[in-house]
Amino acid sequence: MLTEKIKSLDSEISAIAAISTTHEDIEKYRIEFLARKGKIASLYDDLKSVPNDQKPMVGQQINRLKKKAEEVYETLKSKLDSSTAKKELVDLTLPGRMLLHGTRHPITRTIEQMKSIFVSMGFGIAYGPEIEDDYHNFEALNFAPHHPARDMQDTFFIKDDVVLRTHTTPVQIRVMKSQKPPIRVIMPGRVYRNEAVSARSNYFFHQVDGLYVNENVTFAELKGTLITFAKNFYGSNIKYRFRPSYFPFTEPSLEMDITCFLCSGKGCRICKQTGWLEILGAGMVHPNVFRNCSYDPEKVSGFAFGMGVDRISLLRYGVDDIRTFFENDIRFLNQF
Amino acid sequence: MRISYKWLQNYIELKNSPKEVAEKLTSIGLEVESIEYLGKKYDGFVVGEVVEVSKHPNADRLSVCKVRLSQSTDAQQIVCGAPNVAAGQKVIVGLPGATIPKNQHDPDGKSFSLTKAKIRGIESNGMICSSYELGIGEDKNGIIVLDSSTPVGISLSQYLKLDDIVFELGITPNRPDCLSHIGVARDLAAVYGSSLKYPKVDFVEKKNFSINKIFTVKVENNDDCPRYTARVIENVTVKESPEWLKQFLSAVGLRPINNIVDITNFVMLEFGQPLHAFDFNNLAKNTIIVKRARVKEKFTTLDKKSHELNGTELMICDGDRSVAIGGVMGGMNSEISEATKTVLLESAFFSPTSVRKTAKRLGISTDASYRFERGTDPNMVDEASRRAAGLIAEIAGGEIVQGVIDVYPKVIEKIKIELRIFKVNDILGTNLSLEKINGLLQTLGIETQVKNNSLICSVPTYRPDIEQEIDLIEEVARLYGYDNIPNQTTVHSVFSQPSKIELHINEIRSWCESVGLHEVMTNSLLDEATALLYSTELIKVKNPLSVDLEVMRPMLLPTMLTAVLHNYNHGATSVRLFEIGSTFLAKHSEKTTRIQGISEYNKLGLILSGNAHDLTWYSKEREYDIFDLKGMVQSLLSKLGLDNIHLIYYDASSSLTEQTIGIEINGTYVGFLGQCSQKVLAQHKIERKVLYCELDLSVLIAVDEVRKFKEYSKFPSVKRDIAFVVKKNITAGDIETAIKESGGASVTSISLFDIFEGASIGEGNKSLAFSVTMQSREKTLTDSGIDALMKKIIASVVSTYGATLRSL
Numbered sequence A: 001m002l003t004e005k006i007k008s009l010d011s012e013i014s015a016i017a018a019i020s021t022t023h024e025d026i027e028k029y030r031i032e033f034l035a036r037k038g039k040i041a042s043l044y045d046d047l048k049s050v051p052n053d054q055k056p057m058v059g060q061q062i063n064r065l066k067k068k069a070e071e072v073y074e075t076l077k078s079k080l081d082s083s084t085a086k087k088e089l090v091d092l093t094l095p096g097r098m099l100l101h102g103t104r105h106p107i108t109r110t111i112e113q114m115k116s117i118f119v120s121m122g123f124g125i126a127y128g129p130e131i132e133d134d135y136h137n138f139e140a141l142n143f144a145p146h147h148p149a150r151d152m153q154d155t156f157f158i159k160d161d162v163v164l165r166t167h168t169t170p171v172q173i174r175v176m177k178s179q180k181p182p183i184r185v186i187m188p189g190r191v192y193r194n195e196a197v198s199a200r201s202n203y204f205f206h207q208v209d210g211l212y213v214n215e216n217v218t219f220a221e222l223k224g225t226l227i228t229f230a231k232n233f234y235g236s237n238i239k240y241r242f243r244p245s246y247f248p249f250t251e252p253s254l255e256m257d258i259t260c261f262l263c264s265g266k267g268c269r270i271c272k273q274t275g276w277l278e279i280l281g282a283g284m285v286h287p288n289v290f291r292n293c294s295y296d297p298e299k300v301s302g303f304a305f306g307m308g309v310d311r312i313s314l315l316r317y318g319v320d321d322i323r324t325f326f327e328n329d330i331r332f333l334n335q336f
Numbered sequence B: 001m002r003i004s005y006k007w008l009q010n011y012i013e014l015k016n017s018p019k020e021v022a023e024k025l026t027s028i029g030l031e032v033e034s035i036e037y038l039g040k041k042y043d044g045f046v047v048g049e050v051v052e053v054s055k056h057p058n059a060d061r062l063s064v065c066k067v068r069l070s071q072s073t074d075a076q077q078i079v080c081g082a083p084n085v086a087a088g089q090k091v092i093v094g095l096p097g098a099t100i101p102k103n104q105h106d107p108d109g110k111s112f113s114l115t116k117a118k119i120r121g122i123e124s125n126g127m128i129c130s131s132y133e134l135g136i137g138e139d140k141n142g143i144i145v146l147d148s149s150t151p152v153g154i155s156l157s158q159y160l161k162l163d164d165i166v167f168e169l170g171i172t173p174n175r176p177d178c179l180s181h182i183g184v185a186r187d188l189a190a191v192y193g194s195s196l197k198y199p200k201v202d203f204v205e206k207k208n209f210s211i212n213k214i215f216t217v218k219v220e221n222n223d224d225c226p227r228y229t230a231r232v233i234e235n236v237t238v239k240e241s242p243e244w245l246k247q248f249l250s251a252v253g254l255r256p257i258n259n260i261v262d263i264t265n266f267v268m269l270e271f272g273q274p275l276h277a278f279d280f281n282n283l284a285k286n287t288i289i290v291k292r293a294r295v296k297e298k299f300t301t302l303d304k305k306s307h308e309l310n311g312t313e314l315m316i317c318d319g320d321r322s323v324a325i326g327g328v329m330g331g332m333n334s335e336i337s338e339a340t341k342t343v344l345l346e347s348a349f350f351s352p353t354s355v356r357k358t359a360k361r362l363g364i365s366t367d368a369s370y371r372f373e374r375g376t377d378p379n380m381v382d383e384a385s386r387r388a389a390g391l392i393a394e395i396a397g398g399e400i401v402q403g404v405i406d407v408y409p410k411v412i413e414k415i416k417i418e419l420r421i422f423k424v425n426d427i428l429g430t431n432l433s434l435e436k437i438n439g440l441l442q443t444l445g446i447e448t449q450v451k452n453n454s455l456i457c458s459v460p461t462y463r464p465d466i467e468q469e470i471d472l473i474e475e476v477a478r479l480y481g482y483d484n485i486p487n488q489t490t491v492h493s494v495f496s497q498p499s500k501i502e503l504h505i506n507e508i509r510s511w512c513e514s515v516g517l518h519e520v521m522t523n524s525l526l527d528e529a530t531a532l533l534y535s536t537e538l539i540k541v542k543n544p545l546s547v548d549l550e551v552m553r554p555m556l557l558p559t560m561l562t563a564v565l566h567n568y569n570h571g572a573t574s575v576r577l578f579e580i581g582s583t584f585l586a587k588h589s590e591k592t593t594r595i596q597g598i599s600e601y602n603k604l605g606l607i608l609s610g611n612a613h614d615l616t617w618y619s620k621e622r623e624y625d626i627f628d629l630k631g632m633v634q635s636l637l638s639k640l641g642l643d644n645i646h647l648i649y650y651d652a653s654s655s656l657t658e659q660t661i662g663i664e665i666n667g668t669y670v671g672f673l674g675q676c677s678q679k680v681l682a683q684h685k686i687e688r689k690v691l692y693c694e695l696d697l698s699v700l701i702a703v704d705e706v707r708k709f710k711e712y713s714k715f716p717s718v719k720r721d722i723a724f725v726v727k728k729n730i731t732a733g734d735i736e737t738a739i740k741e742s743g744g745a746s747v748t749s750i751s752l753f754d755i756f757e758g759a760s761i762g763e764g765n766k767s768l769a770f771s772v773t774m775q776s777r778e779k780t781l782t783d784s785g786i787d788a789l790m791k792k793i794i795a796s797v798v799s800t801y802g803a804t805l806r807s808l
């Protein structure tokens, strides 16, 4: 009976599968059972003589057997492949295929850190031109035309009334003239001073100015804002002090010092033996500045502050010559 | 401004240490930048008495001395090499630990530190010094021998009277009142609540005739010189100043000249009022006329410099000629000399603006002009004159002529300002009472009157900075103490315009970093010759630091190339840079101009130069070429979500770049990329190829920061490869465009994967092989549909470019 024959072939396949380990064995198995003239193919020939009513059932049995034979063949083959696969020796100490990476300039990094602190305190960001007119850079900021306060900032002139901005403060005027209070922005950018270039000073540098104008803004709030910034930027356990100072565009004005972090306040070359490092200037927006922007100083008040970026970056990164920042040596840039 | 602690104590009683006083000064806005202990470098030097001298047993030239260093202790043994040492001498001894300012055995005279030592076997406990070694003289040949009356044991700084302490004050331009010892003492008195002691002016007018008999003063410009006073002192003896005066001047950094000049300087440093002394006998006529200079008048100042005047300067004239530039500097022609017998003493109030304009124009800055520019006290003019006249009489033996000529037609009165108490507290965030505020202001010498909830304040004329209410609020804050004002850290929420620019710039920086570019920050200024290579529309600085920094950069390229050169000069093989910065052109355009005639642009510059790969185990060395940069820029534009990009391929090379590609986004030109020309590289002395791209950031960041999702096809895509043989002058771009146009929307991407030239396809030909991806948004493309599409594409390329299909 064909059914018997199928059953015996089934066990035969299992038996041979158990002993077939080499390529030859497996090839022999394939030819014996799965080739076009193999034992399973011949079962299909035998099927023709099976009575019609039994054909589907027996046919199914043959199909199942064929499937099993094929699976066995695949299994044997893959076992053989894995056991005889060539064990290639990989030298993992070869250098990896490196990807290039670039860097942000350290000055950019400092500005970004400052920005992120002020943005978290609700400040927006504004920009202005580097070539400014006398009006925005001086006059509107309450520098009288022939006042010695102008000597505080050595100026590059393009024309008699056009200058390279000496601070980012003129952006305050531009912002106030184009927006209505409340205003809370910081203004980063490059500024210029006509000073000899040395290890400690460059003819251009970077500043971040800030401005807050609203009803009832107080000096107390200014101090609080600056302390929050300083603790975020320099560390929560810094010591600080506020000193009265003078800027034409703010009054009362202050300068903020923190304990020199190079000598912990004992006095060193960097802090000129004072133990303090000046980090920023600030003050309440001068009523004359408000008037110049058509704001009523009886209705609004505000504070402004400004800080240099480059000198702070020197100390932060432990660089001792400010010119290093602008030499743009890749060996330097790569470290940031 | 240097302030002597010793002299300060003549005007105010100080109970605190110098360090505490310095801190107080800083806390009220008179910042002490440094404290200098004048005698500090002589710490460890004392006066000793040589009691015994004997020969050194092992050295002929040395003596072994016993030196008594104090009244109570035993004499110390000191080895000395000086030939003039002898018993009984008073000498200066450096003790172990002291620093000898100058080593006389060192060619450069470097300092050295003393230690206990054995010299040729004999112990020595110090050193007896020469004047050279102490830095107070040039004598190297022997030790200084002091007067026998000098007490033993006193310190050298006591002996040299260098026991003063000097504060270096940073006085802000608004506080001219503190450019003097009395001014500083006045602020200290206010904050310490102690009283100010004015110097007593001893004043005897010996001559029994009035100055008006012998002298006249006429002021032609009362606006520029609101007050002018003159006194005459006869029979003076011009000579060296007494020790105390010389010491004071040296301590505060002024060189003593002669007693008359020194006295005028002393009174200026005491009262803040600059004075000028003329040699009366050198004045042509017995008169002073204050008037403007003549146009093109020549005048030689005390410092022997000659100036040409333009007629705006206020001059002090003697009837014939000018003798001083008012408030700035005296002239050579009337200078005090040893021959001077009679002094005309000028004390005046000049208008700050007038003095400043003149000093600026002539490039002169003197102690006098510095004070006048900032504002002196018009009502202190005569007081200072009396003080100086008194001192001249006392020190130079002069006889003061009776009276004073005082031209002061319009007396400058104290101004009155209303201070509202609520305004003080509104601005400061405090809750100060009227009484408290009143008390603070009165300590400053401000007279007040209470009116409702305000104070009507009369401001002394020595405080020209106090002009309006806010200035008084500052005084209140300063004296109340910044530290006592609360710190309010709660933040009121305010809507701040979110900055679109920030998001985009940050994205661009991140992208640049991720593709291996280093951010540089380069000079904004460069030399004109180099800049002219880049543009003729240059903006020049009128007062540059040097010719190398004369014009504003018209592009980022020239200054970035400086960075490229620097890196090649320091061993780099690959230079990949980016910069975000401003460039400037002298032209007017609505979009870019904020200052008449000037355009400022915000640019992104990219540079690739040198090796794209170094030689490694997995790759060959390769140099960057234009396609590295082109691909990079395309990647950036895609990263920023910019489409509708049009590239313009320029055939001709410009003077700056060859192989140049222009970039337009939505029809707006944003910049270019290209390979720097030989001319540019030669100018910058760079030997390797440099690829450069400059893009206008204002266009790049104009895109919306919120991107809209675009649906993509859900149907499978099919890829087909085709190759065309075309004439060499046909570009890959031409064929690509033809494929895109004939294939229509179904062609989603075209990729060129092979370029071949060779005899097999005929001379003058090339083969371009493309992989074309097709996909529909509506349906699965059928084989027959794809075949039809490919036929259409092939037909189009063949007919447009005379191409033949090459079988793959």
Ligand SMILES: [Zn+2]
Binding pocket: A260, A261, A262, A263, A264, A265, A266, A267, A268, A269, A270, A271, A272, A273, A275, A276
């Ligand atoms: Zn320090």
